[in-house]
Amino acid sequence: MISEEKIEKLSFSDAPKIVTKKIPGPKSKEILEKELANETPTRIAPIGIPLVWDEAFGATFKDPDGNVFIDLSAGVAVNNVGHSHPEIVKVIRKECARLMHTPDGSAPHRQKLGEKLSEIAPGGLKGNVRMAYGLSGSSANEIAIKFARASTGKTIILAFQGAYHGSIGSTLTLTTSPTFRSKYRPFMPFIERLGPYPYCYRCPYNLTHPACDLQCAKYVEFQLTDPYGGIDVNNVAALILEPMQGEGGYVPTPPGWLEYIYNLCKRLGILIIDDEVQMGMGRTGKMFTVEHYGVEPDIITMGKALGGDLPFSAVLARKDIVEDLEPFSHVLTAAGNSMSCAVACKNIDLIKDGLLDRTTKLGAYTLRKCKELAKKRKIIGDVRGMGLGIALEMVRNRETKEPLQTGEMVRIVWALRDRGVFVLPCGRYDNILRVIPPLVISKSLINKAIKIISEV
Secondary structure, three states: OOOHHHHHOOOOOOOOEOOOOOOOOHHHHHHHHHHHHOOOOOOOHHHHOOOOOOEEEEOEEEOOOOOEEEEOOHHHHOOOOOEOOHHHHHHHHHHOOOOOOOOOOOOHHHHHHHHHHHHHOOHHHOOOEEEEEEOOHHHHHHHHHHHHHHHHOOOEEEEEOOOOOOOOHHHHHHOOOHHHHOOOOOOOOOEEEEOOOOOHHHOOOOOOOOOOOOHHHHHHHHHHHOOOOOOOHHHEEEEEEOOEEOOOOOEEOOOOHHHHHHHHHHHHOOEEEEEOOOOOOOOOOOOOHHHHOOOOOOEEEEOHHHOOOOOOEEEEEEHHHHOOOOOOOOOOOOOOOHHHHHHHHHHHHHHHHHHHHHHHHHHHHHHHHHHHHHHHOOOEEEEEEEOOEEEEEEEEEOOOOEEOOHHHHHHHHHHHHHOOEEOOEEOOOOOEEEEOOOOOOOHHHHHHHHHHHHHO
């Protein structure tokens, strides 16, 4: 189990440190101008938050001008074990000299990864899954949809309002953010929307849990069972959902809701695809977020932190769902890279080595500190989350819950950047400051970051 002494040594010791008068500094500004001149204007981070990454370690990173930042983004929940973890770097250095790409070929690390994923699968899926690999969360979700349709012989995929499941192909259709969707119509057919998702802070029924008696879940049941509901429930292959929505605002589902939806789908013969791409791999204090709720999905998708510093994703499907799929019917050229499999194995080992319990405890501490801050700052309307997946919802008025406008959020995010704290906003109104640092962040860095947030 990793000690707090070692944790302290896994990040740059001088973070945060700002040495330039402006950010981006002169070297960073030159890189940004040249880089963006050669790329499409579709990117988010360097345009929305002008900044250049030059070196990263643990929960910190540096820009080319010598500024040092605390990373509260974990590369968008990718670097759960930290940037450039020494053990990960060791694996990469060793394996890149031995074997990387194969033509979908077998390799020792691929075999080991399959065994590890089967071992960590939740509940009755443990030892009862088969894997397919991808290169991103989007590709994992595409594969899961493909397998669900092939297995059931049905075509419709259901997704929730507020969801983010990717930005290409069918996953773009599943995603609801107009930022990603508005200019890329038409969308894929045979996708139906359910809702509302249980966003308790902004409940459309103006009810509170548990007195609400899960009206949002009951409305989903109405959508699926009413003869005139407009959804051909007999042709539904699967429902894909996030147990805690990520890009939708770091919205955890309330007790009882997920169980209600799972039981409903089981009764109707609908497969459940659990999207753990952003919230899995220990982010909420358990290897899979769904484990907080005691329900068992049929298919799980993983990405981001599974590969960490390398792009990698996986689909874990119950054996009976995929065992009759046609041989030779699925391929993805660069998937299953041997070095990436080795790194994924090490990421799993590092998270199992005490980081789950640590994330639970440090997450509770961070959540408490954020709630204490909210009592002093009326601009914070709500604080919520699990583990080190925490949202601060920013509002103009606590009574009306009017969201902070985009320009005001940009000012806050830039001000934090200028003080050495990097945070990425999210949410339906882009008014969420999400605190999602690497799970190896020290308590001292958490305290420094929250202090800076309180001063902005």
